[in-house]
Amino acid sequence: MIFTVEENTIKCIGVIWDGDGVRFIQEFQRLEMMYENIIIKLHTDGGSVFDGNLIFNAINSSKKDVEIHIIGIAASMGAVISQSTSKVYMVENGFMMIHAPSGYTYGTASVFEKYASLLRQIETNFSNKLQKITGKSKQYVDKWLVGDNWFSAEQALKEKLIAGIIEPETEVERFDPTQMESQSEVFAKFAALYIPNNVNNNSEIEMKKPIIEALGLQGVNEQSSDTAVIQAVQQKHDDEKAQIKAQLDAEKQKVADLQAKLEEQSNGAVTSLIAEAVKAGKIKKEDEATYEAIGKTSGIEALQTVFANMNVRKTIAGTINQAPDASVDRANWDFDKWQKEDPRGLEALSTSNPEQFKQLFNAKYNK
Structure with a gap:
């Protein structure tokens, strides 16, 4: 005024x-x-x-x-x-x-x-x-x-x-x-x-006008009081500050949305990997929650490593009833190879071909 x-x-x-x-x-x-x-x-x-x-x-x-x-x-x-x-x-x-x-x-x-x-x-x-x-x-x-x-x-x-x-x-x-x-x-x-x-003298007007134009102040002109110009500067500052804050909040929301989407995708990948492990017989279904926690805490790469180093679980009945693979050439197998690859076959060999079993046994224990 x-x-x-x-x-x-x-x-x-x-x-x-x-x-x-x-x-x-x-x-x-x-x-x-x-x-x-x-x-x-x-x-x-x-x-x-x-x-x-x-x-x-x-x-x-x-x-x-x-x-x-x-x-x-x-x-x-x-x-x-x-x-x-x-x-x-x-x-x-x-x-x-x-x-x-x-x-x-x-x-x-x-x-x-x-x-x-x-x-x-x-x-x-x-x-x-x-x-x-x-x-x-x-x-x-x-x-x-x-x-x-x-x-x-x-x-x-x-x-x-x-x-x-x-x-x-x-x-x-x-x-x-x-x-x-x-x-x-x-x-x-x-x-x-x-x-x-x-x-306002001319020098004041000449000072105010370029400031008003440079800052794009609204509601004032070179004839306005110093108080009015200062208030307009403050208002512009507040408006720009509010605009920047709104933009920052929008960017933060975008990041939060992306993080949520990535987490959702990661959780989906963990669930899928665990389901495959159950289907392959590597883990029991009741252990899914344990491995899901591992995947969410340590990441899917850690869970993949765990499953890669895990053998397929076999039931006792499955082991007893499993027939040896006839297509595999066992002529050059030593005692350790038999124990590792076909322990049931080694046991059967002691009955079906005791001479061969004896040779393998003596070679193993230097008799």
Whole structure:
């Protein structure tokens, strides 16, 4: 917000940014020390609720004779500030706009719930202020907090939102504010006519303009106050930080999804390998859980090694009933070879060919 002071008058033009409440109080207190009557010329499309409340409280608690002249529009928080004194006047071609407080936040459901509760408290505060200044019922003024409600000077006077109508300070083409996209657009109808040329010197403007353009700041220009530009920089930083965090969270989710997919595939491979081992007779079915734990803990490669070095389990009955493979040439087998490859055949040989068995036995034990 741009503040300019001339004698007992302080002109307040523009968006109410964070920090503007303190800056207003500094200027206002200086005027309180010097004058009994103070005039505040207001033209704003609203802004920070908390800084607006600081401005409201400073005016409302003042022991001086304070008047507010709405010289363009008093929208949103500007409308609330205008209710800080009973001596509020609006130019004949001005407007007031009242609506419920709004904002945005970022975080968990709990954060949103707390923020919604805060907005409800602020809305109640707005309603109380409007009831006090107009003398109207809560039910009546609460209708003004639903949607954007515009009041011309005549309508504002009728609703007791202002004490009187004053002559316009500048001529603007007649227009209907309800047909415009936002209060900022309505504000712009008057803004250029009220920004004094001596608020910022050329060097300040020349410094701000390239910064605003380089950073792509929104809602400010070279005529904006230092506070407004700093706030816009902070807002851009916060937006970019939130965007980066959202991108990082998305990448983390992709990695988590890939890890889950790989784990699913690995578990499927372990299950398949164990099923093959059971089918091949290398392990019992009731031991599947044990080998599944090995596969999940040590990996499928370790499980493959275990099964590769494992002989096929044979039942006693299977061993007894298994006939020797007649296609294998056993003529050159020694005693150890027989014991390893065909122990049952070696046992049978002692009966079917005792002479050969004796030769193998003596060769083995050097007899």
